Amino acid sequence: MSSLWLDREHISGDEELSDRYDDVVVGAGLTGLTTALLLARAGRSVVVLEARHIGAGATGNTTGKVSLLQGTKLSTMLQYQSRSVVERYLTANREGQAWLLRFCETHAVPFQVRDAVTYAPDAGPGLRSARAEYEAASSLGLDVRWDERLPVPFPHAGAAVLHGQAQLDAMDVLSTLVQQLRGHGGHVAVGRRVVAVTRRGTPVVSLSDGTRVRGRTVVLATGVPTLDRGLYFAKVEAKRSYALAFSHPGPPALMMLSAGRPSRSVRDALGPGGSPMLLVGGDGHAVGRVRSESEHLERLRSWTGEFFPDAVETHAWSAQDYSSHDGVPYVGPLPRGGGDIYLATGFDKWGMTNAVASALDLTGQILGEAPSWAKPVHRRITRPRGVLRIGRMNADVVVAAATGWGVAELRSPPDVAPDDGRADVGRVGLRPVGRSNVDGKACSVVAVCTHLGGVLKWNDAESSWDCPLHGSRFAATGEVLEGPATVSLRQPPPEHREA
Structure with a gap:
């Protein structure tokens, strides 16, 4: 895009x-x-x-x-x-x-x-x-x-x-x-x-x-x-x-x-x-x-x-x-x-x-x-409604964090790479691992944001890993695209990487 x-x-x-x-x-x-x-x-x-x-x-x-x-x-x-x-x-x-x-x-x-x-x-x-x-x-x-x-x-x-x-x-x-x-x-x-x-x-x-x-x-x-x-x-x-x-x-x-x-x-x-x-x-x-x-x-x-x-x-x-x-x-x-x-x-x-x-x-x-x-x-003085909005914003972050760690399937990453343009998330121990296939290139990353540890979601329009907590985004290969994160995604153990 x-x-x-x-x-x-x-x-x-x-x-x-x-x-x-x-x-x-x-x-x-x-x-x-x-x-x-x-x-x-x-x-x-x-x-x-x-x-x-x-x-x-x-x-x-x-x-x-x-x-x-x-x-x-x-x-x-x-x-x-x-x-x-x-x-x-x-x-x-x-x-x-x-x-x-x-x-x-x-x-x-x-x-x-x-x-x-x-x-x-x-x-x-x-x-x-x-x-x-x-x-x-x-x-x-x-x-x-x-x-x-x-x-x-x-x-x-x-x-x-x-x-x-x-x-x-x-x-x-x-x-x-x-x-x-x-x-x-x-x-x-x-x-x-x-x-x-x-x-x-x-x-x-x-x-x-x-x-x-x-x-x-x-x-x-x-x-x-x-x-x-x-x-x-x-x-x-x-x-x-x-x-x-x-x-x-x-x-x-x-x-x-x-x-x-x-x-x-x-x-x-x-x-x-x-x-x-x-x-x-x-x-x-x-x-x-x-x-x-x-x-x-x-x-x-x-x-x-x-x-x-x-x-x-x-x-x-x-x-x-x-x-x-x-x-x-x-x-x-x-x-x-x-x-x-x-x-x-x-x-x-x-x-x-x-x-x-x-x-x-x-x-x-x-x-x-x-x-x-x-x-x-x-020199802003936020009205009560503004204080409530800060609370709602961060409550949404908490929900996103709990949901990400709570629903990621407790299984090993798939043995077969996803179809082109798609991704899948599994676990190695407690760590979510994402495997993607973009333009015929299969990649595996630890699907955890390097900013504050949110479980990442695959963006199916832009082939990126997006963090629902504070908006950090990473390329399929793990490099930082934008957001507060500054460190690329980690690599999974060798046995769970795509050859």
Whole structure:
């Protein structure tokens, strides 16, 4: 599976890697590269360390909506936070949007102006949610309108519409950020996984190959922090959502997201040679907690086939993002990081604006010039409903952990490898062992997450091992893909490995 945006040659990394920088940024997505560029512009020496390739995480798999109307985000946040915090959140996103679009205009990165739409698919609960978002957005100063007749072929009962938002190809942005970063003396190293950060006067970053890099500051821009200090893995919920790209002669020129479940995201895009394309997404879920990921993709295909019969599928992919208990991203110094380690997480699928806002915030904090809108957002006082949500999130983790260890079959791994694209889990003693077959290659791994020991579940859409506890994901061969885990899966005893 590959996103429409990643269907191109990867952006190359730099071979050079010094042992000392002013700033070490971990993660080459929109947050990390924007932060790195801003710091490099200030005359600092900067390196970005990326475990896989540039854009491998959420940015390369986004739907690319640069919008202040974000589904039902504002009305939901008002349930968990004070009005002043939600106002600051909106201001931060407005600043992030403005910076990103100025950057695109300055450097000839293409984008399209579109109306953003939060719509109700029917007159049920979704209509109440869409109307609540309209009222929340209006009260917060957004110039939204209510519309009950949209130029789309699928049912809708009403929608909040915000004019003058934008959409883009996120990899175009990352490519230009890398180019600008290098022009200001910065470096980007790919295939360099960070496994630890220790303090010896200043932070020391340890890589999986044994290399150590020292920085005056370290910025963790990795989706969820890969260091457990602050326990952010327990404060956010990892979610996957899906997207399909289609060749289509006349996709709606709108950026749409449904209110209620199942979610449906719709936008147009430009394909090869400027050909019109339709993007359909949604049907998300908590990582590793569904029977079949492929079923979610099939539901999107079925929905698209019903309402866009002329659509011809070209790409299918999924993305992972993290939501906080109260809707506010976590941005700032990492607890017990000595004031030199920073993080940004919890964008709740709205990274195009939040990533840049976080970069502006983090850079300001590092340079001693924090934006006026930033500090109140992060001095959050969670309402009781937010405290209850943290409890529910972690109760779900406990249930997932108990279920994983309780239902894994007490038997030896199968003697015969599964059919291609499939996997099976058995036990060697008390250890679950997973055996998979992907593209004719059989692999065996200890199917236990190296982060906190959750029993892994096979993702039948992406041929990966996913952890239902905190969202770590591993390739069929055991290498870390994403999440708080930094160590690859262990190998089973020799007698239980595939020859």
